[in-house]
Amino acid sequence: xxxxxxKDAASQVQAHLDRVLGELDDLPVVQAMHYASAxxxxxxxxxxxxxxxxxxIAPDQAIWAATAVEALHAYSLVHDDLPCMDDDDLRRGLxxxxxxxxxxxxxxAGDALQTLAFELLARVEASNDPAVRAELVLxxxxxxxAAGMVKGQALDIAAETAxxxxxxxxxxxxQAGKTxxxxxxxxxxxxxxxGADTSALSIYAxxxxxxxxIWDDVLDVEGDAETVGKxxxxxxxxxxxxxxxxxxxxAAKTRAETLVKEACSALDCYGDExxxxxxxxxxxISRHS
Amino acid sequence: xxxxxxKDAASQVQAHLDRVLGELDDLPVVQAMHYASAxxxxxxxxxxxxxxxxxxIAPDQAIWAATAVEALHAYSLVHDDLPCMDDDDLRRGLxxxxxxxxxxxxxxAGDALQTLAFELLARVEASNDPAVRAELVLxxxxxxxAAGMVKGQALDIAAETAxxxxxxxxxxxxQAGKTxxxxxxxxxxxxxxxGADTSALSIYAxxxxxxxxIWDDVLDVEGDAETVGKxxxxxxxxxxxxxxxxxxxxAAKTRAETLVKEACSALDCYGDExxxxxxxxxxxISRHS
Numbered sequence: 001x002x003x004x005x006x007k008d009a010a011s012q013v014q015a016h017l018d019r020v021l022g023e024l025d026d027l028p029v030v031q032a033m034h035y036a037s038a039x040x041x042x043x044x045x046x047x048x049x050x051x052x053x054x055x056x057i058a059p060d061q062a063i064w065a066a067t068a069v070e071a072l073h074a075y076s077l078v079h080d081d082l083p084c085m086d087d088d089d090l091r092r093g094l095x096x097x098x099x100x101x102x103x104x105x106x107x108x109a110g111d112a113l114q115t116l117a118f119e120l121l122a123r124v125e126a127s128n129d130p131a132v133r134a135e136l137v138l139x140x141x142x143x144x145x146a147a148g149m150v151k152g153q154a155l156d157i158a159a160e161t162a163x164x165x166x167x168x169x170x171x172x173x174x175q176a177g178k179t180x181x182x183x184x185x186x187x188x189x190x191x192x193x194x195g196a197d198t199s200a201l202s203i204y205a206x207x208x209x210x211x212x213x214i215w216d217d218v219l220d221v222e223g224d225a226e227t228v229g230k231x232x233x234x235x236x237x238x239x240x241x242x243x244x245x246x247x248x249x250x251a252a253k254t255r256a257e258t259l260v261k262e263a264c265s266a267l268d269c270y271g272d273e274x275x276x277x278x279x280x281x282x283x284x285i286s287r288h289s
Numbered sequence: 290x291x292x293x294x295x296k297d298a299a300s301q302v303q304a305h306l307d308r309v310l311g312e313l314d315d316l317p318v319v320q321a322m323h324y325a326s327a328x329x330x331x332x333x334x335x336x337x338x339x340x341x342x343x344x345x346i347a348p349d350q351a352i353w354a355a356t357a358v359e360a361l362h363a364y365s366l367v368h369d370d371l372p373c374m375d376d377d378d379l380r381r382g383l384x385x386x387x388x389x390x391x392x393x394x395x396x397x398a399g400d401a402l403q404t405l406a407f408e409l410l411a412r413v414e415a416s417n418d419p420a421v422r423a424e425l426v427l428x429x430x431x432x433x434x435a436a437g438m439v440k441g442q443a444l445d446i447a448a449e450t451a452x453x454x455x456x457x458x459x460x461x462x463x464q465a466g467k468t469x470x471x472x473x474x475x476x477x478x479x480x481x482x483x484g485a486d487t488s489a490l491s492i493y494a495x496x497x498x499x500x501x502x503i504w505d506d507v508l509d510v511e512g513d514a515e516t517v518g519k520x521x522x523x524x525x526x527x528x529x530x531x532x533x534x535x536x537x538x539x540a541a542k543t544r545a546e547t548l549v550k551e552a553c554s555a556l557d558c559y560g561d562e563x564x565x566x567x568x569x570x571x572x573x574i575s576r577h578s
Contacts, residue, residue, distance in 0.1 A: 023436075025435075025440065027435075027440065027444070027447075028443065028447070029435060029439065029440070030435055075400075079396055079397075079400060082392075082393075082396060084391070084392035084393045084396060085393050085396065103371075103373035104371075104373045104374050104446050105443075105446075107368055107373060107396065108368075108439050108442060110400075111368060111399075111400075111403065111439055112434050112435035112439040114400065114403055115403065115430050115433055115434035115435070115439070116430070116434055116435065118407045118426055119426075119427060119430035119431060119434060122424075122427035122430060123427060129419075130418075130419040130420035130422070130423045130424075131419035133419070133423040133426075134419045134422040134423050135411075135419075137407055137408075137410075137411040137422075137423070137426050138411035138412060141405070141407045141411060142408060144404055145401050145404035145405055145408060146316075146319055146401040147312075147313055147314070150318065150397050150401040150404070151314065151316065153397060154316050154317065154318040154394075154397055155316070157394075158316075158317070
């Protein structure tokens with residue numbers, strides 16, 4: 001069920017991105033936006049669509065918020081891959097935007113993908129209720145700006161030149177910003193769209209987001225580059241603190257498993273209706289890429 | 290009157306930026322956001338505050354939209370200055386962000402300034418009416434994204450490697466995106482805040498924006514670096530088409546003067562109340578920096 005829903009989310013988001021990017025002039029920067037926002041697991045879009053379903057929001061409405069968060073996620077990847085940031089040549093097994101085009105195009109495509117995310121949320125199709133549209137914009141801005149995702153990224157860059165490796169507390173704060181905030185926004189979006197309480201989904205997503213990042217660190221040690229779709233062993237080689245280096249491999253896996261159980265329990269109030277979201281949590285610590 | 294109002298707008302925006310950036314953790318990226326958003330003429334903020342005044346919107350409400358557009362303008366300057374873009378070491382007579390910090394910090398500070406712009410517009414303080422907040426977000430996104438400012442910037446970069454210089458029509462389209470769209474958004478913001486018709490302010494701003502850019506090209510030829518606050522003669526040296534290279538210096542000046550007259554006439558419906566905005570239009574073609 002989860003597999004099917006995740007695939008459905010991916011194809012719906014791709015079709016919607018094709019539509020909204022198709023409204024723009026066919027410039028290289030728009031082609032780069034299209035390229036950068038294609039592919040990926042679409043976990044964030046899935047979380048939006050699934051939490052929307054849980055609250056009785058129609059998929060053709062929720063798709064706007066789902067596409068917005070994927071556009072925002074894509075912007076962060078394009079900029080993270082830049083030579084002055086993580087300097088990655090490969091993303092999802094394909095050349096990164098600055099390799100395929102150039103750095104200027106990568107900066108601009110990332111910039112415009114961020115703008116697109118807010119445009120999609122502010123369009124009337126995202127919700128008939130303007131208060132909901134404004135709330136979606138406000139919460140996404142807080143999740144992705146200097147108090148959220150950018151903060152996590154900045155802490156990550158600072159850690160590379162720090163005299164001592166990060167502590168567990170610091171790396172948890174870093175990841176809560178870098179990955180957690182967008183995952184939480186996605187899982188809560190359905191409740192926001194319905195004007196419902198977000199607290200259960202919020203706890204679910206915080207646990208899920210942390211488990212997700214711990215598992216990324218596990219894959220960096222255990223995975224192979226071809227399956228993971230990007231360079232592995234990079235963090236360990238760079239002497240960076242990771243959940244695995246701080247906890248040890250087995251304890252990191254156990255921690256991720258506990259977090260997933262807690263994430264699933266947080267959804268008790270939704271009963272069986274939330275089973276696909278629970279499956280998503282279990283998927284996070286079983287994935288190979 | 291215009292001079293005083295412009296200075297007032299500048300100090301109000303600076304105080305407001307200090308306040309909202311003061312809410313964030315004191316990280317290098319936040320310091321860079323502060324540095325990048327300090328100074329400048331604040332013409333965009335002035336246009337927001339003045340069009341708001343014209344529509345009876347209180348300054349302490351309009352300041353949110355005024356600060357938002359300055360945050361967005363600051364993001365565009367930080368990214369434009371990057372080595373892979375215009376590669377400028379100097380901005381307003383001071384080292385650019387990537388020179389004072391590094392490129393990664395410049396990318397992230399620009400990213401977060403863009404996010405901040407949308408956050409400020411979506412906050413309830415920007416307008417009690419959520420429909421107005423959503424409209425401000427939507428119109429700013431359209432003005433600044435791949436159909437607006439980023440499009441202008443992308444066309445500008447493409448022009449540098451094009452086989453033939455741009456035509457007058459092409460450079461007008463380029464500038465309408467690169468500079469014009471944000472100026473138009475600013476001038477219309479007061480009407481949007483009041484739920485009023487934006488068409489007169491829109492025409493005013495389109496004329497003003499084009500005059501502004503023509504005058505920038507005039508300054509690139511006639512100005513000296515110290516007064517202008519950045520390198521001059523750069524465009525001419527690079528063989529780039531400018532309004533001056535296409536029209537000639539005197540005809541470019543005449544064109545700017547005509548546009549300013551047309552901009553002033555567009556505000557006839559506002560009577561004497563719009564005199565400060567007319568003064569602003571005249572200022573654009575009398576400035577030395």
